[in-house]
Amino acid sequence: MTLLLGKRRAVVAGVSPRPRRRVPLSAYLFVLPAVLFVAATVLYPLAYNIDLSFRDVGLREIVAGGGDFVGLRNYAAELGRPEFRHALAVSLIYTVLSVGLAFGCGLAMAVFLNRRFPGRNLMRSALLVAWVLPTVVSANIWRWMLDGTYGLVNTALGGLGLIDRGVFWLVEPVTALAAVILATVWTMAPFAMILLLAGLQNIPATLYEAARIDGAGALRRFTSITMPMLRPVNMTVLLLLFVTTFKTFDTIYLMTRGGPGDATTILPIHAYLEAFQFFRFGTGAAATTVMLLIPLLLSVFYFRALRKEDLA
């Protein structure tokens, strides 16, 4: 992100990129390890997965290799299945709501922490704990807190007189989806906060001073200075949040395993079950490839928008 912002600033300032020089062949040797590393750990699995998605791969083929080439049949089968379409819909609902809420909370926290007050740094670090905590820990804590018989949430709500009997949060479809969104927002909001805070600190204080002298209130300063100045950062944060949330697997798998029924079966869980529970590797690979396309399209859109803004 800093790289992107850096480039933007360079372009705005009118500094032209350096003229091309001939690069000696030996220089390529220095990047070779990095290239090999990326090829082995990123490109190969990706290509393997895409190759799988075009083949009829069951248990035998996954071990022995091979598998007949079936063209787009796996994709047609997946797209035609109600389970897949359901998982896609759940994924989008889950992602959009989580990103929206995490962004909102993150922005609120960032604006708050952008002021100077005693204990600010301590509070900022404390908030980050939610993001740093391993998911196995946080997801299981959520599971226990939301348990219907001994959960802390029920005890608290019961104590306040809001409920009179145990609510089984993770067992009812709607509350389960709400619960996993809540857990995701709790993790992602501090991440959004730290990025947005970096953006806020780049806005020159003189702008606010000038606005204040002109008589602009707090709300006006926020809508007319903060938001427009944060625009490029906002887009980056939203994209990062979307991509991370869209591919979330652990939080939901640990909390509900995609249940109750298929109420929280997002695409990654659907693909996992397809491949490793039901051993249909071809269609599982097709599902993951589709899963890859959505953030990819968004990224392309994002870079386009960024470039347009640069040119303008």
Next chain:
Amino acid sequence: MRFGGRSFRRAAALLAAGVLVAGCGGGAGGDASTAEGGKTVSLWHYYGPPDSATGAALVRLVERYEKEHPGVDIQPRHIPFGDFTRTLLQSAAGGDLPDIALINAFHTEAMVEAGVIQELDDRVAAWGKKDGFFPASWRTTQVGGKTYGLPHLADAYAVYYNTKMLDKAGVEPPRTWDEMAEAAKKLATGGRQGLAVSGIEGDEGATGLIIRILAAGGDVADVDSPEANEALTQFKEMVDDGAMSKGMLGWNEEDVKNQFANEQTAMMINSATYVSTLRTEKPDLEWKVALLPEDEQRLTLLGAENLTITAGSRDPDAAWDVMTWMQRPEVLAEYLPDRNKLPARLDVPAGQDETRAVFQEQLKSAWVPEGKLAGAAGEVFTHIQGALQAAVSGSASVADALTQAQQKIDKALAG
């Protein structure tokens, strides 16, 4: 910043050499283990890490073999259950399988289809002791009329009940499912449930309903039936009138055991796995075990693992020797109480323990998925849990939940 010319080059050279050495080391390490003239047998399992109660029992068993067979080194490796099949498949694709894999009995057919495990018919014939196994256990080793494993042990489900609570309520351990529903309702007082059963998402949470369907005389592959309807309707009614908790839909068997240990429920349906856990965790808890309720029949779902020799074993003879040694009655008589499981064989003495005797009696009526169902058991069970979830949470009627599950089951069995 600039790198100092010579020192940088030297560092880079050292680094490169280090990588090369590490590479050679890795290559040599593969054979080093078989050096000292002895044999090495690797064994993968999902019972637990060596410091867990269940994992330690297996380690003790393995050490006993090593003591009796100097020169043989067994290397057990624990892989968590959730990752076990995936790891085995990936290792098979990478040509890096262990000698022995201790697999879930219901995964035997899938592992055969994947070409991960070897056929054992000639060895079994030469061994000549296959008739000692429970028929249900033995059936799980059969795929297409051939033998692919040895049953390692068995487990059965039965009813654990809190004797104090039942005495106080004047309730006898139920013998039929109608009695069970009545007893559970009577026992559910003061925020406590009468009966706890695991109903968690996935195939694991299907066991309770499968046992109930079997009791009604139903077919697990045909749930759009009066028998399955009767079973699911009763479970739903028990949840609706508080005899069972809706929380069951989020509980695995361990959670159910905790409900019972903390006296949140008067009865539970669970496997023999928890007998000694309960004894050590809650020594003051007074409880007993009864056979499952009986309507048309009284069948438990068999819980079992099979010992298999993988297709990549470097020493199948040594592996077979370990496997058959583990099935000796005197070895099992010591190992099984330690592991909290039941023998898959008829010739192992039940011992003096009254509780284990009940489980062993229940094991005589065990059900295992067969034929087409055996190959798709995991998926079919998952859909049965789906029906339980839909009906109990109220998102579908009992009839609709079963019809929807049946459509998915038909697809799973056809594919």
